[in-house]
Amino acid sequence: MVAFPAIFRSLIRSSSPKSFFLAITKFSNSFLGLASIYTKSSFFSFTSVLCHHLKNQNLDEARFIFDKIPLPSVHLCTKMIAGYAENCRLDDALKLFYKMPVRDTVCWNSMIKGCLGCGSLNMSRKLFDEMPERNVVSWTTMINGYLQFGRIEVAECLFLEMPMRDIAAWNSMIYGYFCNGRVDDAMKLFEGMPCRNVISWTSMISGLDQHGKTNEALFLFQQMVVSGVEPTSTTFSTVITACANGPHLQLGVQVHALVVMLGYSFDAFVTASLVTFYANCKQIDECYKVFNEKLHINVVVWTALLTGYGLNHKHEDALKVFSDMIKLGILPNQSSFTSALNSCCELEALDRGKEIHATAIKLCLETDAFVANSLIVLYSKCGNIKTGVVIFKNICEKNIVSWNTIIVGCAQHGYSMWALAFFTQMIRVGVDPDEITFTGLLSSCSRSGMLQKGRCLFEYFSQCKAIDMKLEHYACMVDILGRSGKLEEAEELVKNMPMKANTMVWLALLSACRMHFDFALAEKSAYCIFDLEPHCSAAYVLLSNLYAAAGRWNDVARIRVKMKGRGIKKQPGQSWLTLKGQRHVFLSGDRSHPSCEKIYKKLEWLGEKLKEIGYVPDQRFALHDVEDEQKDVMLSYHSERLAIGFGLISTVEGSTITVMKNLRICGDCHSAITLMAKIVGREIIVRDSSRFHHFRNGFCSCGDYW
DNA sequence: ATAGGGTTAG
Numbered sequence: 001m002v003a004f005p006a007i008f009r010s011l012i013r014s015s016s017p018k019s020f021f022l023a024i025t026k027f028s029n030s031f032l033g034l035a036s037i038y039t040k041s042s043f044f045s046f047t048s049v050l051c052h053h054l055k056n057q058n059l060d061e062a063r064f065i066f067d068k069i070p071l072p073s074v075h076l077c078t079k080m081i082a083g084y085a086e087n088c089r090l091d092d093a094l095k096l097f098y099k100m101p102v103r104d105t106v107c108w109n110s111m112i113k114g115c116l117g118c119g120s121l122n123m124s125r126k127l128f129d130e131m132p133e134r135n136v137v138s139w140t141t142m143i144n145g146y147l148q149f150g151r152i153e154v155a156e157c158l159f160l161e162m163p164m165r166d167i168a169a170w171n172s173m174i175y176g177y178f179c180n181g182r183v184d185d186a187m188k189l190f191e192g193m194p195c196r197n198v199i200s201w202t203s204m205i206s207g208l209d210q211h212g213k214t215n216e217a218l219f220l221f222q223q224m225v226v227s228g229v230e231p232t233s234t235t236f237s238t239v240i241t242a243c244a245n246g247p248h249l250q251l252g253v254q255v256h257a258l259v260v261m262l263g264y265s266f267d268a269f270v271t272a273s274l275v276t277f278y279a280n281c282k283q284i285d286e287c288y289k290v291f292n293e294k295l296h297i298n299v300v301v302w303t304a305l306l307t308g309y310g311l312n313h314k315h316e317d318a319l320k321v322f323s324d325m326i327k328l329g330i331l332p333n334q335s336s337f338t339s340a341l342n343s344c345c346e347l348e349a350l351d352r353g354k355e356i357h358a359t360a361i362k363l364c365l366e367t368d369a370f371v372a373n374s375l376i377v378l379y380s381k382c383g384n385i386k387t388g389v390v391i392f393k394n395i396c397e398k399n400i401v402s403w404n405t406i407i408v409g410c411a412q413h414g415y416s417m418w419a420l421a422f423f424t425q426m427i428r429v430g431v432d433p434d435e436i437t438f439t440g441l442l443s444s445c446s447r448s449g450m451l452q453k454g455r456c457l458f459e460y461f462s463q464c465k466a467i468d469m470k471l472e473h474y475a476c477m478v479d480i481l482g483r484s485g486k487l488e489e490a491e492e493l494v495k496n497m498p499m500k501a502n503t504m505v506w507l508a509l510l511s512a513c514r515m516h517f518d519f520a521l522a523e524k525s526a527y528c529i530f531d532l533e534p535h536c537s538a539a540y541v542l543l544s545n546l547y548a549a550a551g552r553w554n555d556v557a558r559i560r561v562k563m564k565g566r567g568i569k570k571q572p573g574q575s576w577l578t579l580k581g582q583r584h585v586f587l588s589g590d591r592s593h594p595s596c597e598k599i600y601k602k603l604e605w606l607g608e609k610l611k612e613i614g615y616v617p618d619q620r621f622a623l624h625d626v627e628d629e630q631k632d633v634m635l636s637y638h639s640e641r642l643a644i645g646f647g648l649i650s651t652v653e654g655s656t657i658t659v660m661k662n663l664r665i666c667g668d669c670h671s672a673i674t675l676m677a678k679i680v681g682r683e684i685i686v687r688d689s690s691r692f693h694h695f696r697n698g699f700c701s702c703g704d705y706w
Numbered sequence: 707a708t709a710g711g712g713t714t715a716g
Contacts, residue, residue, distance in 0.1 A: 075708050079708055104708090105709080109708090110708065111709095113709065113710080135709090136710075137710045142710095168710055170711085171712070172711050173711095175711065197711090198712080199712045205712090232712085237714055238712075238713055241713080270713085270714080271714080276715070300714050301715075303714095304715045305715090308715095333715090336715080339715080342716090374716095
């Protein structure tokens, strides 16, 4: 315990009364009691200590002081009430309010505002009706309340009813219309208002921009300047944001110059907007320059830079910004974490993502929906959906994105029962599914061959008024039907779609044809694709693979010639895995890796083991017109196998190996890896271009259906 | 100086 009297004396000697009271409030309640005695309970001491406690949201301590005051003024009571309301202690606020012997209009208005802040529209209306004398502020506060709760009609009535309307009242209505998406009403009101100030203009510019009418917003800014209204820093940050959203580089640069001339460039809001503006315009150097010129930089400006780097695919730089800000003592918030985690995700840098996750836990942000959503995407993308599920379960207030993220994650990993279970839960807790939920569920069905479930969901969502049926949904459904061999039904669906099928839909049908060897429909689908997108390499490859699997090498050659003639190149297959932050990339038959010798030796050893347990390579997947023996060799050194071989020789026995591949895993590799996982007694996770495969103990999570 | 109107990152 600190020795009070000593500190006390030194404080008295050294400080002005004000700084003295600021200093002592750092100490405990009992000490404050002492302080008031020592200073003879002067009014000044009570008020300033009280205010300080209110500012720091120490309500009970503030009340302790408040109760020591013999006859608190209306003014002081109002402060106390506002303090309670700000901290959601509405009951305490009301109790104090009704106990007051006299109340003025300001006090009534504060109480109304307090009720609104605590979410009680009814209570605030009750007070509004009860109060003896309403002024323009009372009316505006009440109108704002209704606007916040989306009760526009009531707000409109009050606005018309109020005895006198000043500019602030008009501005409130304009802003409220925008908040409720009523853009036309806001514009009408703005045009009809008798007198406008800079706030009216700024509200309009911001509202129009936020509703996608960026050009109109910028036009209004010009009009504002022409009509002689002087912009404030708020106007500038709004206008620069609009330039960022355009994006309008030229105009933004001009506004930037204006900002510098008028001396607004040290405003944090303006700086954050400028950083985002230059990042959106891909002027990353200028972006850093703006950031670097400023002296007082807050977390928002830092996050704008962090996000800006990410937007420009400079993820390493983004992560550097994140660690720099922590080093300099700027606490990252949800947004900073979201951006940093997105950069980790792009880099597939799970290790660094885990470090950031740990920091998020320290700052109690891992239960925040935005942070958690990013974490789930990261873990899921890097192969660890189970951690994603744990994170999901701990989210305090799950939003629609949280539900969609976990459903899509489970779908990608082939955990379709989980995806459906989450969907059921989501419905039960009353969250309305959207288009993305629907896509996630359908893709889940297609990945695990759930034909009936897929049909039911498709039916259910088709009749859902809130859902816009999109091309994705049809593509998924075609996929579900096609994989299950219902090619005719799939074709019917494509024919009867309300919109024209695009490449994605036809590709779904084509790939189903390849799976079920339907040559006629495959050719038909392929030609539809070539009509829409003559350079779609996926269509050529699928068709060529279909012919190859049937041994129709002439047709394969014909397609090759066609591709060559049109200058279309097949994307080369590559696989990679990340070890100790280093990414190792392999091509098929690649011999460039430093550990190449060991990798091939390991794979040869595995090949022997595979033969021993009776494994026969499936040559349909070799897809090259060569002799059979050679085919086996080519299959054995597909890029994913090289990556797995490298994983096996460089990681601890028994640990999980996670490999990524840019194309779909071939059927032969799939069967081989299933057995390899059993032979080496490890879990092998392969993320291919369409989903995850968890190979363990002789089985794959996809149930050999992908 | 106890009450009402516009702004930044995702």
